[in-house]
Amino acid sequence: MAAPDAPAAARPxxxxxxxxxxxxxRKGNPAALLLIAPSIVFMTLLFGWPMVSGIxxxxxxxEGLTTANFTRMVQDPYFWSSVGNTLLLIVVMIPxxxxxxxxxxxxxxxxxxxxxxxxxxxxxxxxxxxxAAGLVWLTVFTDRGYLNSLLASWGLQPVSWLAYxxxxxxxxxxxIAEVWRAxxxxxxxxxxxxxxxxxxxxxxxxxxxxxxxxxxxxxTLPLLRPSLQTALILRTILAFQTFAVALALTGxxxxxxxxxxxxxxxxxxxxxxxxxxxxxxxxxSMVTAVGYLKLLRDQTxxxx
Amino acid sequence: MSxxxxxxxxxxxxxxxxxxxxxxxxxxxxxxxxxxxxxCILITLFMAVPIYLIALxxxxxxxxLQKFPLSFIPDNFSTDTMQTFLQSTGIxxxxxxxxxxxxxxxxxxxLIGIPAGYxxxxxxxxxxxxYQLFLLFTxxxxxxxxxxxxxxxxxxxxxxDSVFAVVLLHTALALPTTxxxxxxxxLGVPRDVEEAARIFGCSPLQAFLKVVLPMAVPxxxxxxxxxxxxxxxEVLGASILTLNxxxxxxxxxxxLSESPLAYRFAGGFLLVIPALVxxxxxxxYLTNMWGSTIR
Numbered sequence: 001m002a003a004p005d006a007p008a009a010a011r012p013x014x015x016x017x018x019x020x021x022x023x024x025x026r027k028g029n030p031a032a033l034l035l036i037a038p039s040i041v042f043m044t045l046l047f048g049w050p051m052v053s054g055i056x057x058x059x060x061x062x063e064g065l066t067t068a069n070f071t072r073m074v075q076d077p078y079f080w081s082s083v084g085n086t087l088l089l090i091v092v093m094i095p096x097x098x099x100x101x102x103x104x105x106x107x108x109x110x111x112x113x114x115x116x117x118x119x120x121x122x123x124x125x126x127x128x129x130x131x132a133a134g135l136v137w138l139t140v141f142t143d144r145g146y147l148n149s150l151l152a153s154w155g156l157q158p159v160s161w162l163a164y165x166x167x168x169x170x171x172x173x174x175x176i177a178e179v180w181r182a183x184x185x186x187x188x189x190x191x192x193x194x195x196x197x198x199x200x201x202x203x204x205x206x207x208x209x210x211x212x213x214x215x216x217x218x219x220t221l222p223l224l225r226p227s228l229q230t231a232l233i234l235r236t237i238l239a240f241q242t243f244a245v246a247l248a249l250t251g252x253x254x255x256x257x258x259x260x261x262x263x264x265x266x267x268x269x270x271x272x273x274x275x276x277x278x279x280x281x282x283x284x285s286m287v288t289a290v291g292y293l294k295l296l297r298d299q300t301x302x303x304x
Numbered sequence: 305m306s307x308x309x310x311x312x313x314x315x316x317x318x319x320x321x322x323x324x325x326x327x328x329x330x331x332x333x334x335x336x337x338x339x340x341x342x343x344c345i346l347i348t349l350f351m352a353v354p355i356y357l358i359a360l361x362x363x364x365x366x367x368x369l370q371k372f373p374l375s376f377i378p379d380n381f382s383t384d385t386m387q388t389f390l391q392s393t394g395i396x397x398x399x400x401x402x403x404x405x406x407x408x409x410x411x412x413x414x415l416i417g418i419p420a421g422y423x424x425x426x427x428x429x430x431x432x433x434x435y436q437l438f439l440l441f442t443x444x445x446x447x448x449x450x451x452x453x454x455x456x457x458x459x460x461x462x463x464x465d466s467v468f469a470v471v472l473l474h475t476a477l478a479l480p481t482t483x484x485x486x487x488x489x490x491l492g493v494p495r496d497v498e499e500a501a502r503i504f505g506c507s508p509l510q511a512f513l514k515v516v517l518p519m520a521v522p523x524x525x526x527x528x529x530x531x532x533x534x535x536x537x538e539v540l541g542a543s544i545l546t547l548n549x550x551x552x553x554x555x556x557x558x559x560l561s562e563s564p565l566a567y568r569f570a571g572g573f574l575l576v577i578p579a580l581v582x583x584x585x586x587x588x589y590l591t592n593m594w595g596s597t598i599r
Contacts, residue, residue, distance in 0.1 A: 031508075039419075
């Protein structure tokens with residue numbers, strides 16, 4: 001570290017002779033590196049090291065490198081259903097969350113009476129974990145739970161929402177719990193994005209007679225693009241990590257990929273296959289993030 | 305919308321022979337206000353009713369939880385369910401572990417994060433952009449990728465199944481956010497006051513500790529709450545890295561399949577309580593944090 005720092009430290013003494021004030025900015029160089037050094041060391045130890053050993057572990061076996069772990073992972077009967085469930089959940093959930101969050105943010109911006117109370121209540125699930133969200137909705141959906149109590153008091157037949165042979169309702173319960181929990185994150189990001197948009201644009205569009213939907217589609221949404229993009233990437237990556245909500249609601253009946261990692265590690269005690277699964281999750285997350293960035297950038301350029 | 309309606313009102317008023325007042329826009333505005341409230345109340349019900357129900361379930365006695373249909377009003381208040389839950393094996397220990405992990409994570413991530421955040425905010429050093437990109441990248445990494453290999457490494461180094469192991473993992477997860485938030489907080493502290501302190505004879509460290517840090521405290525507090533909540537909620541890594549020194553969510557998760565419903569309701573409620581408190585204190589900072597740290 002010391003060697004590359006030294007010339008940087010020496011440099012500030014030269015520029016004062018020069019015309020402009022780049023000097024004071026560079027002066028911070030060694031101090032800045034000293035200040036960020038602990039974080040770099042820490043992150044390298046706790047991210048870099050495990051990443052490398054995780055990759056080795058995923059390809060590791062009793063005798064050298066092997067793809068046997070991936071074969072075992074793919075041959076497990078739960079694997080493909082967990083992949084299918086995770087993808088289906090994401091594909092259905094993300095659009096619902098974005099529409100709902102956008103509606104919520106627009107409602108808050110319309111300044112209803114009690115807006116701050118609404119904001120507080122709508123943001124609460126932001127700090128609720130997926131395990132807790134699953135348990136919260138378990139009170140509603142369990143066989144002798146509140147939803148069936150409501151149905152019974154209306155004289156209707158109770159339904160076993162979480163039964164393993166009732167896939168649509170099982171999926172719906174996990175979906176509702178996840179929409180409930182994770183829409184708040186998108187909501188807060190969109191509210192923050194809306195605050196940074198001057199109202200003038202929309203008012204101008206309104207003066208020229210644009211309808212509500214036109215103003216939303218042609219004015220507000222394009223201006224919200226950076227916020228929506230961030231929210232989309234963040235939400236999708238986090239959605240791949242969902243698992244405890246399904247465990248709490250359905251046990252093993254609705255497997256999700258990260259839940260399978262948990263099962264391979266704790267239940268089946270096979271860290272190698274667990275690492276292989278973890279690598280799959282990471283690869284899919286990264287590909288999704290990069291894909292979104294590319295897609296959204298291409299659209300911006302096409303629009304110009 | 306208001307502009308469009310007023311111009312239409314003017315046109316309608318001009319076309320009409322008698323000089324009466326057109327009340328339709330007013331009525332429409334009133335109807336919109338009512339619809340707005342109705343929509344807000346519906347969403348609030350969706351968000352709040354589940355929390356009410358788990359609180360209700362956790363505060364009901366075991367007998368009343370056996371009944372069907374369940375009562376929707378708290379007519380059977382009892383702390384039995386919560387007490388039984390708190391006395392179950394591993395719960396009290398898990399609670400203590402969770403608080404310890406949360407507090408240590410918070411302290412460690414602030415110790416490492418504040419200097420880094422200050423550097424990002426104040427200095428334009430070479431490698432600042434790559435460094436910020438590196439932080440964003442680490443924030444996007446799934447927890448599960450780190451947990452399994454870390455468990456093996458901790459087994460080899462003897463850290464496995466300790467509070468410290470979970471603290472290290474949670475700090476790694478929280479650090480990128482801490483750095484980005486503290487950086488945005490320090491950006492909000494004017495450089496002038498720091499320079500004034502230097503002129504009056506403070507060393508750089510004194511200027512930072514006596515002038516800059518106190519001004520940054522509210523923002524740093526928000527970042528700390530965020531870290532604590534993250535640590536309190538994190539369940540996968542904590543379950544993988546521990547066996548006996550479980551945190552509360554890890555303990556609840558591992559005993560999920562063989563526990564009675566009352567236990568799960570009580571556990572869920574205990575896990576939700578901090579969310580209610582933290583969001584209440586954080587609500588002013590939420591939009592600032594997401595607005596400023598993300599880009």
